[in-house]
Amino acid sequence: MDKSKILEAVKTRIIEKIEKFENLIESTRASNNDTKSSMGDKYETGREMLQQEINNLQRQLNETLGQQTVLQKINAEPCTKVQNGALVQTDKGLFYIAVAAGELILDNQKVITISPESPLAKSMTALSKGQSFSLNNVPQIIKEIW
Known part of the structure; x- marks a missing residue:
């Protein structure tokens, strides 16, 4: 089994997840800016919900960026014991x-x-x-x- 192929596939999957989260955050921020209304409390509640969604997406993005950092430290060298990268x-x-x-x-x-x-x-x-x-x-x- 070729570990370098697996490592590259995982790196690609993580990059795709990062791009997805960045796009979701961008579109959610755009819809947050578009939410202009004179409805008072409903307007503020909607903005707060969108802000919570942005915060949630940002947290997931940060976790995925952390995974990307971990992957950069892994090489495809053979292992004899079970360890990170095995x-x-x-x-x-x-x-x-x-x-x-x-x-x-x-x-x-x-x-x-x-x-x-x-x-x-x-x-x-x-x-x-x-x-x-x-x-x-x-x-x-x-x-x-x-």
Whole structure:
């Protein structure tokens, strides 16, 4: 499995998320500026709701920018133990430990990207090929690490 392809796919997904949030913030700000009315309280309530939406989108954008920073520190070098940047095959699936960016399909294979802070990643951190671990009473065996 080519880790560099996975890393690039995750980076692309994060860039797309950043662009989406930036566009949503921009369009929400524009609609906030367009909300001019003489309705008093309704006007203020509407503006406040739009401002809360902008704040929520900004928070999500900042989280995604943080993920992008984490990805910049990851390389595609092979790993012998489970760590940040490792691609881990267990008997339950294929996991890329970097950022939580969801599921990717590459070369007809499903890769689940997870954060090193996730319970799954923490359960297998520092383990090697052939070792086992358990999460939520579900035992798993590490078959391969790239």
